Amino acid sequence: MRRRRGALLQTTFVGMLPILVVLILFVVFSVASDAFLSLRNLTAVASQASTLLLACTGATFVILMGSIDLSVGAIVLLVGAVVVTLINSFGLGISALAVGTALGTVLGFANGAIFSLGVIPSFVVTLGSLSVFTGIALELLQGRALQYNSVPFDELAIGQMVPHFPNIALFAITIWAIMVFVCFRTRFGRYMYVIGGGEAVARTSGVPVGRYKIYAFMLSGAMAGIGGTLAVARVGAAGPTLGTDLLLNTLAAIVVGGTSLSGGVGGVHRSLLGVLIITLLDDGLNLLGVNQYSQMMIKGAVVIGAVLISQDRSKLSTSK
Amino acid sequence: MAVDEILRVEALSKNFGEAIVLDNVSFGVARNSVVGIVGENGAGKTTLFNLISGIVPPDEGYIEYRGKEIRPSNYREANLLGISRVFQEQALIPNIAVYENILLSHEDHFVRLGQVLDRRKMIAVAQRIVDAMALDIDVRLQTSHYDFSIRQSIEIARACLVPREVLGIEAPVVLLDEPTSALEKSEEEALFRLIRRIRQHGSVLFVSHRLSEVLSVCDLIHVLKDGRLVATVDPAITNERTLHGHMVGRERDADYYHEHEQGEVNTHPVMFAVKNFSLANAYEAVTLDIHQGEVFGIGGLLDSGKSHLGKGMSGLVPPDTGTVQVDGGKPTRPDFRSLISQGLAYVPAERLVEGIILPFSVAVNISVASGQDLFSTWWGYWRVAVEERVARHYIQEIGIKASGPQVSCGTLSGGNQQKVVLAKWLCRSPRIIILDNPTRGIDAGAKEEVYKLIRQLTASGASIVLITDELLELIGLSHRIAVMRGGRVTGIVDAPLDKKPTERELVGLMLGTQ
Numbered sequence: 001m002r003r004r005r006g007a008l009l010q011t012t013f014v015g016m017l018p019i020l021v022v023l024i025l026f027v028v029f030s031v032a033s034d035a036f037l038s039l040r041n042l043t044a045v046a047s048q049a050s051t052l053l054l055a056c057t058g059a060t061f062v063i064l065m066g067s068i069d070l071s072v073g074a075i076v077l078l079v080g081a082v083v084v085t086l087i088n089s090f091g092l093g094i095s096a097l098a099v100g101t102a103l104g105t106v107l108g109f110a111n112g113a114i115f116s117l118g119v120i121p122s123f124v125v126t127l128g129s130l131s132v133f134t135g136i137a138l139e140l141l142q143g144r145a146l147q148y149n150s151v152p153f154d155e156l157a158i159g160q161m162v163p164h165f166p167n168i169a170l171f172a173i174t175i176w177a178i179m180v181f182v183c184f185r186t187r188f189g190r191y192m193y194v195i196g197g198g199e200a201v202a203r204t205s206g207v208p209v210g211r212y213k214i215y216a217f218m219l220s221g222a223m224a225g226i227g228g229t230l231a232v233a234r235v236g237a238a239g240p241t242l243g244t245d246l247l248l249n250t251l252a253a254i255v256v257g258g259t260s261l262s263g264g265v266g267g268v269h270r271s272l273l274g275v276l277i278i279t280l281l282d283d284g285l286n287l288l289g290v291n292q293y294s295q296m297m298i299k300g301a302v303v304i305g306a307v308l309i310s311q312d313r314s315k316l317s318t319s320k
Numbered sequence: 321m322a323v324d325e326i327l328r329v330e331a332l333s334k335n336f337g338e339a340i341v342l343d344n345v346s347f348g349v350a351r352n353s354v355v356g357i358v359g360e361n362g363a364g365k366t367t368l369f370n371l372i373s374g375i376v377p378p379d380e381g382y383i384e385y386r387g388k389e390i391r392p393s394n395y396r397e398a399n400l401l402g403i404s405r406v407f408q409e410q411a412l413i414p415n416i417a418v419y420e421n422i423l424l425s426h427e428d429h430f431v432r433l434g435q436v437l438d439r440r441k442m443i444a445v446a447q448r449i450v451d452a453m454a455l456d457i458d459v460r461l462q463t464s465h466y467d468f469s470i471r472q473s474i475e476i477a478r479a480c481l482v483p484r485e486v487l488g489i490e491a492p493v494v495l496l497d498e499p500t501s502a503l504e505k506s507e508e509e510a511l512f513r514l515i516r517r518i519r520q521h522g523s524v525l526f527v528s529h530r531l532s533e534v535l536s537v538c539d540l541i542h543v544l545k546d547g548r549l550v551a552t553v554d555p556a557i558t559n560e561r562t563l564h565g566h567m568v569g570r571e572r573d574a575d576y577y578h579e580h581e582q583g584e585v586n587t588h589p590v591m592f593a594v595k596n597f598s599l600a601n602a603y604e605a606v607t608l609d610i611h612q613g614e615v616f617g618i619g620g621l622l623d624s625g626k627s628h629l630g631k632g633m634s635g636l637v638p639p640d641t642g643t644v645q646v647d648g649g650k651p652t653r654p655d656f657r658s659l660i661s662q663g664l665a666y667v668p669a670e671r672l673v674e675g676i677i678l679p680f681s682v683a684v685n686i687s688v689a690s691g692q693d694l695f696s697t698w699w700g701y702w703r704v705a706v707e708e709r710v711a712r713h714y715i716q717e718i719g720i721k722a723s724g725p726q727v728s729c730g731t732l733s734g735g736n737q738q739k740v741v742l743a744k745w746l747c748r749s750p751r752i753i754i755l756d757n758p759t760r761g762i763d764a765g766a767k768e769e770v771y772k773l774i775r776q777l778t779a780s781g782a783s784i785v786l787i788t789d790e791l792l793e794l795i796g797l798s799h800r801i802a803v804m805r806g807g808r809v810t811g812i813v814d815a816p817l818d819k820k821p822t823e824r825e826l827v828g829l830m831l832g833t834q
Contacts, residue, residue, distance in 0.1 A: 187702055194684070204636060205744065
């Protein structure tokens, strides 16, 4: 299997590096902190990683395609706010997940359609929509945290169908696995690589580039929608800071995982490693009592360092 | 070492992993001479140039320039020493003025008052450089204003004259890698005049696939084959045939274009009809009928609109007005994807931009045009096994020199890359194939294979539209030739087997002097 995917997969030492980093972080934190290896902490890590993993799973396709989606955090926030409002007004239960996914897809469609049909750089489109979505969400929340009361909805995230493995993590890892399949074994996945690797070639080969660009943003939005809904179910409320750390963390996790911002290189499978690195770092540094500001510095340095090491600079002629 | 040698390479070897690309190559370049390097793709010509111009270091051997060993660690160092180069792929930045491109990286010679660039002086020097090459160019215009061939001329002018005009280097060495593959005849002649002029001041190393050119312009020709220097010949006492023999190890087939395979097609039904095609600033009122099994050539100068017409016929860049008709069906506005599903194929001229994704594998590049049908199921599952099998098939069938379907296309030579682009369409069994300069920048052996393929395809009933700058290819392959000038078809010339038009006749039509 692995060999057959060959061309799209890196199997070099550098390609394996993120795995090594995950292992090192794991060992270092196990030794440095007694609490790290506890079941309680690992369960917490799994559920913390979930929203990030969901958001990254979708956004990776956009980055593979050579574009960028800065709005995933804002979609998480807006979907969270809408879902809580709906639960409170209409007594929605588990079906809120479907509503959240649909809303995320629509928001992603808006991004994709403006990007693809308007021929505006995705950076600009999603930077704009990031602000618009955040504004709507904060308006809805009136700047406060909104709580809700629905046990079945809670269970969606914090229930444990598998002991010690919260449902939110089960969702995230299942969807991630499906998306890895989509990435390597479907037309959609292949077109993402082709558009990212050579858009002009894709066009002269009859690939419906414009349409697939919209699909990618819809998928990114849908994943953020699921992530947002489950995040709300996990914490029991939607607050104004929901999703704010995702802007940096999604990009960091995807890039650290080994998907190149220039497009065509990497894959959804790699983003799991990136998510683990970011989450373990957050969790481990917290346990060690490193303060918030130092954590920011360390995380930033790790991201830059990871790219410095992993990027094959001999193949790069320019960087933007 | 002979005293009059300006450059000497001694025992140069270079391996890339397992592959030996250059094997113990030694030769000297005399002062004020033009030395040709010929060989098939993959023979090591480009690598040799990369070593001399400091882009990759040699594994063994050394380079001497003016009697001293040099080890440039990048192109800029080599450049400042006096070695300049025109790359196979264009290296001009499109969105800045021509003069800025010409003097790029040499701005420090034009600094006034410490920081301010003396643009007037830059423009004057750049203009002198293009004028010396007899190019009709305003260096103040944006580079993208000029088309491919003129941009190439600008690059050549830069490589040839910047060392002397700006750096004040007395005896520069200029490396020209395939400089003429996209040039018009008149520009070619200007280039040769220029090369002869540089010879008075410096030396030129010249790589080209056009052997007649090499023979007419060079003082000495080195032949590379599989990384070795297999022959050094004096152009005065050799001919194209022998040279080709050295390159491939066999003599050139007398029937290069497989002309005897050209069948009679006048009675065949019309496969592809183009009616009243017009696109503003490109072409106007073009109407053509292409028969089944026909090679329909389209010739013309670079600004004749023939490449635009190819993009229009395929529907890739649809015309403002006009219809196409496939196999007697309903006339419709051309739509690329719908035409593809009806059996149309389009091979673009700029292979590296529009034809192939270099870092991706042979298999991925072959399947890319058929993702909607051959290689995926109705629900979008990608048929990896089919993709692999098809790629394997074409590697065999048309002789793509790649060890397997997963080999990255970046490691293939130009000719093999072009075969991958062809395979991408062949796997769809196309009925109408539009080829825009299908043999640009590929070696003689690969060209011949492309010609053979064209004959096989037409024999099996496909119709081919051949847009090309190479006159001999146009004449040799086509049943009929449409000549374009200024966006209009000015004549359609019959080219039957026994009565091929001459180059002179076609050029007359292209220039409008006939």
